[in-house]
Amino acid sequence: TTYRTNADSTIEDVVDFFAIHRREGVTEDAFAPVLTVSTVERYDPAKGFDPMTGVSAYDNFDGDLTDRVTVSGAVDPTRVSTLVYTVTDAAGNTATATRQVMPTPTDVAAADESTVWSYLDGGEMPFDYYDEDTVSWTLPGYDDSAWKRAKGPFGELDGQPAEKSGRPVETQLDMKYPAGSDLEGENITNFFFRTTFDLADPGAIDHIWGSLWTDDGAEVYINGVKVLRIGLHDSDMPWTYGSIYDPGAGAYPASINITDPALIASLGLKKTGNVLAVEVWQVKGESDDVYFGFDHLEMSGTNREGLVFTDVPEGSWYYLNVAKAYVRGLFSGMTPTTFAPGKGMTRAMVWMVLARVAGAKLTSGERWYTGARLWAVGNGVSDGTAPDKGVTREQLVTMLYALTGKPDADLAPLDGFKDKDTASAWAKTALCWAIENGMMTGRGGGTLAPKSPVTRAEACTIVVKYIENVMSISN
Numbered sequence: 317t318t319y320r321t322n323a324d325s326t327i328e329d330v331v332d333f334f335a336i337h338r339r340e341g342v343t344e345d346a347f348a349p350v351l352t353v354s355t356v357e358r359y360d361p362a363k364g365f366d367p368m369t370g371v372s373a374y375d376n377f378d379g380d381l382t383d384r385v386t387v388s389g390a391v392d393p394t395r396v397s398t399l400v401y402t403v404t405d406a407a408g409n410t411a412t413a414t415r416q417v418m419p420t421p422t423d424v425a426a427a428d429e430s431t432v433w434s435y436l437d438g439g440e441m442p443f444d445y446y447d448e449d450t451v452s453w454t455l456p457g458y459d460d461s462a463w464k465r466a467k468g469p470f471g472e473l474d475g476q477p478a479e480k481s482g483r484p485v486e487t488q489l490d491m492k493y494p495a496g497s498d499l500e501g502e503n504i505t506n507f508f509f510r511t512t513f514d515l516a517d518p519g520a521i522d523h524i525w526g527s528l529w530t531d532d533g534a535e536v537y538i539n540g541v542k543v544l545r546i547g548l549h550d551s552d553m554p555w556t557y558g559s560i561y562d563p564g565a566g567a568y569p570a571s572i573n574i575t576d577p578a579l580i581a582s583l584g585l586k587k588t589g590n591v592l593a594v595e596v597w598q599v600k601g602e603s604d605d606v607y608f609g610f611d612h613l614e615m616s617g618t619n620r621e622g623l624v625f626t627d628v629p630e631g632s633w634y635y636l637n638v639a640k641a642y643v644r645g646l647f648s649g650m651t652p653t654t655f656a657p658g659k660g661m662t663r664a665m666v667w668m669v670l671a672r673v674a675g676a677k678l679t680s681g682e683r684w685y686t687g688a689r690l691w692a693v694g695n696g697v698s699d700g701t702a703p704d705k706g707v708t709r710e711q712l713v714t715m716l717y718a719l720t721g722k723p724d725a726d727l728a729p730l731d732g733f734k735d736k737d738t739a740s741a742w743a744k745t746a747l748c749w750a751i752e753n754g755m756m757t758g759r760g761g762g763t764l765a766p767k768s769p770v771t772r773a774e775a776c777t778i779v780v781k782y783i784e785n786v787m788s789i790s791n
Contacts, residue, residue, distance in 0.1 A: 317352065330354065335374050345407035349375035351385070353401050353413035358523060361393035361419035361619065361643040364784075375405040390636055393419045393643040394623045419619045419643070420523055426513040426592050427526070427613040429486075434463040435470070436508040437489045439497065453508065454537035454593035456586075460510050469529070469609025470509075484609075491598075491606050503603060507596040518585035520617030522577065527569040531607040533597040536572065538583045539590055546570040547597075569611060585615075619643075625655040632657075634773035641776040644783075646672045657773035664703035666712060667692040669779060670719060673787075695719065710743035710766035712775060713756065716782055717746035725749035733758060739766040755781040 318332040333352050352372045359365040373381040381403050389399040397417045404410040436442065442453035442460075452458055466487040489507060493499040515521065524543075528536070533547030547570075574580060596608045622630065623639050634657055641647045642655075646669050650656040664685035671678055671688045674695070678687030685703055692698040697715050717723075727744060729751035730736040739747055747766060750756045755778045759765045770778070 330370070333372060333374075335376065345375070345377040345405060345409060347376060348409040348411040349373045349378070349381050349403050349405050351401060351403050351411040351413050353415050355414070356416045356418065358418045358420040358616075358618070361421055362645065364393075364640070365391050365417055365419075367391060367399055367417075371401060373403040373411070375409075377407065378405045381405060391417050392622070392636065392639060394619050394621070394639045395419070396618065396620060420616045421619070421643070422614050422616045424513055424515055425612060425614050426590070427511060427610040429469060429484075429609065429611065430467060431511050431610060432465060432467050433470075434460040434465050434510045436463055437470075437491075437504065439493045439499065439504045439506075441506065442508055451537070451540050453510070454591060455540040456512075456589045456591050458510075458591075463508075463510070468509075469607065470507075471531075471605070471607035471609070473605040485607070489606055489608075503598050505598050507606065507608065509594040509596070509608065511592050513590050513592060514588045515585055515590065515615065516587070517617060518587055518590075521580060521585055521615050522575065522618050524572065524574040524580065524613070524615050526572045526611065526613030528572075528594070528610045528613075529569050529607060530594075530596055530609075531605055532603065534570070534608065535595045537591075537593040537595075539585065540593075541579075541583050543574060543579070543583075544570060544572050572613065624653060625649055627654050628657055628773075634777055637777040637780045638773060640780045644672075646779060647772070647776060655772065657776075658771050660706045660769040661712070661772060661775050662703065663698065663701075663705050663707055664689065666707050666715060666775070667698060667700075667703075669775070670697060670715060673779060673783065674719065706769045707775075708767050709756070709764075709770045709774065709778075710739055710747055712770045712778060713750040714743050714746040716755075716778070716786075717749055720749075720786060722746075723749065725752060730764075732762070733764040734762045735764055735766070739764070750778070753781070753785045755785065 317330060320331050330352065333350075335350060350373065352370075354370050357365070357369065367387045368382075368385070371382065371385055373385050375381050385401055385403045387399055387401055389397060391397050391399070396419075399415045399417055401413045401415065402410060442458075443450050453460070468487060469485055470487045470489050471485040472489045472491040491504060493502050493504055524538075528534070530546060534544070535542055535546075536544040592613060594608065594610075596606065598606055623635070623642065625638070625642075628635055628638050638647070638655060638657060642649075647655075650659065664683075667688035668685055671691045674691075676688075676691045678691060681687055681690070683689075683703070689698075689700045689703060692715075693700040695718075697718050722745075725745050725748045727748050729748045730739065730744060743766060747756070747764070756764065759768070
């Protein structure tokens with residue numbers, strides 16, 4: 317197994333895997349398959365997680381057994397989940413592995429290629445080395461109003477904007493000391509950059525990650541705390557100089573990956589006015605280029621507390637589907653702590669949910685559902701009448717069926733239900749389509765109850781199964 321081994325990597329950073337086995341003279345398979353599973357996976361719960369992501373299995377007799385790997389446990393998008401992976405070869409040898417799956421919704425993008433920075437590129441220093449205070453400029457509250465302001469990435473190559481090998485430059489830096497200065501014509505050695513960002517829930521942040529390009533060296537600070545030193549001589553990191561202008565020669569962006577709770581706590585993150593600061597060095601006096609650009613810096617907090625609704629008990633048949641629909645932003649609660657899983661759905665509610673499923677951008681209007689109604693009518697999902705009227709099970713799947721373009725469906729699936737004749741003639745094809753795609757399984761006792769009001773719990777289940785089975789978006 318080949319692992320990535322730079323300073324910011326962990327043992328889970330698997331690059332590649334292969335196996336060499338000696339078979340000559342070996343007739344008995346005495347070894348379990350090699351099961352490769354990362355121990356921790358973070359994911360955006362709004363996008364879902366495929367449990368087979370990054371999983372592989374290989375046996376010295378049976379070869380690739382990845383398609384025989386079984387997974388036990390469910391991915392709960394509201395908390396950390398544990399999955400157990402098992403694979404058994406033809407000889408009965410079994411391998412197991414455990415993975416923690418951590419739902420980590422992004423709180424904020426603190427920086428990206430569109431970020432506007434305050435910066436110094438004229439050789440000025442925002443501190444006095446003789447005072448031994450070299451970090452005040454990285455702290456919130458520092459006055460950078462006299463600094464220049466521009467959007468990155470920044471750079472210069474031999475007096476010109478430094479776009480080369482696919483790395484763009486939005487703002488050209490002044491690389492030489494200006495005329496009339498004591499160091500006129502010599503390379504400026506230090507460049508300083510600051511930007512601010514806000515957080516919705518700073519106390520929940522438990523993961524900070526990102527990447528930046530720099531030439532030559534840099535130090536990165538968050539609220540005055542140094543979180544990265546790259547391309548510089550010191551006792552903590554060896555010389556790692558690499559020109560960003562030639563990615564084909566092996567250059568790579570510097571990465572930030574912080575999960576240590578103590579380090580994150582030391583950053584003093586707050587709701588407004590956090591500071592991301594970067595000092596860039598020209599470490600080679602004869603260098604003819606300088607570059608700085610942040611690809612991204614993101615912060616997120618892992619959901620750990622479970623679903624907030626007190627009336628959706630864990631272990632209920634609808635728990636996971638309510639959780640999935642809630643974290644995707646398709647449904648909200650009736651109150652901050654209640655979901656009302658047994659309550660019915662109105663037509664206006666369904667229009668709004670389906671518009672969210674489709675990712676529609678809704679216009680505002682006189683009513684909270686005006687935009688959703690216009691979308692539903694415009695896309696052939698509904699005629700837009702009777703917004704306060706309740707919706708039946710067959711009506712909901714018929715609207716989803718229309719949203720999908722009314723694909724062909726076999727009528728045979730209805731034969732398995734005792735009350736198939738109670739279904740409306742106009743809804744039978746949609747019901748069969750829903751059954752075929754695992755969106756409906758009946759209400760028990762061999763009944764489908766097509767004309768019964770659809771509950772919020774049932775609606776969550778039908779919509780989530782539509783996303784997973786019809787739209788093919790992982791759970």
